[in-house]
Amino acid sequence: MSPWRRTPPVERRLPALGLAVCGLLAACTMGPDYRPPEVQVPGRWQPPPVSSPLPAAPAATVAPPLGPVELLDTAWWAAFGDPKLDALIRVALEENKDLRIAALRVEQYNAQLQVAQAEGGPQAFGRAQRTRDAVSQNRFIPLVAGAYPVGNVYEIGVGVTWEIDFWGRVRRANESALADMLATEEDRRALVLSVVANVASSYVMLLGLDRELELHRLNAASRHESLQLLGKKLEGGGVGEQPYLMAKAEYEDALAELTVKEADITVLEHALSTLLGRAPGRIERGRTLAALNLPPIPAGLPADLLVQRPDLRKAEQELVSANARIGIAKAQYLPAIGLTAQYGFASAELNTLLQSSSNVSSFGATLLGPIFTSGRVAGQVREAEAIQQQKAMAYLLSVQTALREVEDALAQHRQTWQRSAIRARQLEALQAHGRSALKRYEGGRSNYLDVLDAYRSTYAGEIQQNQTRLDQYIALISVYKAMGGGWSVSDSPLAAPTAKAKTNE
Helix, strand or coil, rough: CCCCCCCCHHHHHHHHCCCCHHHHHHCCCCCCCCCCCCCCCCCCCCCCCCCCCCCCCCCCCCCCEEEEEHHHCHHHHHHHHHHHHHHHHHHHHHHHHHHHHHHHHHHHHHHHHHHHHCCCCEEEEEEEEEEEEEEECCCCCCCCCCCCCEEEEEEEEEEEEEEEECCHHHHHHHHHHHHHHHHHHHHHHHHHHHHHHHHHHHHHHHHHHHHHHHHHHHHHHHHHHHHHHHHHHHHHCCCCCHHHHHHHHHEEEEEEEHHHHHHHHHHHHHHHHHCCCCCCCCCCCCCHHCCCCCCCCEEECCCHHHCCCHHHHHHHHHHHHHHHHHHHHHHHHHEEEEEEEEEEEEEECHHCCHHHHEEEEEEEEEECCCCCCCHHHHHHHHHHHHHHHHHHHHHHHHHHHHHHCCCCCCHHHHHHHHHHHHHHHHHEEEEEEHHHHHHHHHCCCCHHHHHHHHHHHHHHHHHHHHHHHHHHHHHHHHHHHHHHCCCCCCCCCCCCCCCCCCCCC
């Protein structure tokens, strides 16, 4: 006989059999595997419309500056150059109550994911009990002579149960739970983006209102000076009563406008305090609106939205979850396979409980599956498929909405830059008119009321320019928000758990 022993056929087949079983288990996952839906996005953003200026009017050719798409992954509000704004946003990220609720919601779904993952592993339990049983002595078959009708039973043991995920039901459940948790995390990130944008918008609006209030005060002072001059002329008979009364009405109107602006500032401060998670109070300012930097916008592509916008990523994760639930529903057609094992001791006397003669054990396998459900499982499968189709349509609709929001924001941003150039030329003309009126007054060719009227027109132009500058910042913030400013917030105290659930303990 050869010194080399031939491997028995069964032993040779065991490794191959094990690989085949593993492959079969992997292939038996019920339901469709997720495939991202095909999304049609344009290759670039819409170019600005070409406007034909009126005769003798210069064309608005001013274009906003563009920066790299990496700007979306930075704290873009810091480019405004106002440390007070940076501090307010840090406070909002830490103290905003809606963000705290969102972070706790992510923690809730993370815990649900841990529960779902635990179903795929064995479950061990311990058991200990003491029972006291009393047996009837008046039964059809009487007790054995001398048997005591009352007895104690002491039991102690451990058990293990394990569902073999042969059809992939648990794997699909884990897939769905993970997607639900990721969708909740994206929802939190969308809320972070919204809070940051709202804080930045409210802050620059406060700066704009501060400047507008200052201009209204100058305007009211100018009207008061006009009223005093007309009052002196009325006493001297130089003018009639009607111009004086009209000037007085305009002055009172200017005073009333001051109270409106002061109330607007107070209400906006209270709203911003709520975003900061504080009681209503005053908001500290840093720079003026005119002193803020106006950073460029990211020159990204429409396809970048699919990876930047948290609402789109949330919609896709909801689709992933719905797709996995089809497999969970279809797995109900097939039997569940489980293993159970128990080991322990039982005895009528406590002092003999741990003896080998008191040992009890059992091991078994269960196969439990449906035979006839009157269409219940089929209905659940149809429901899961319908929900999956709804989520697919919702995802495509979210993409369309995101593209529209970015196009709208870019259009508004471009128009504010063009309007800013127009307002600058308008204000320059008004200021030149004011200087001309002053020279005419100094030369004795007009009265001082003409000078005050020219100054009031200049104040109105400055208010319009201030509003246009505010619109530029609001439009810029809207562009970053629409593009999904995906900066990292992992260092924030509100950073949510990662996509991976906590390990089982």
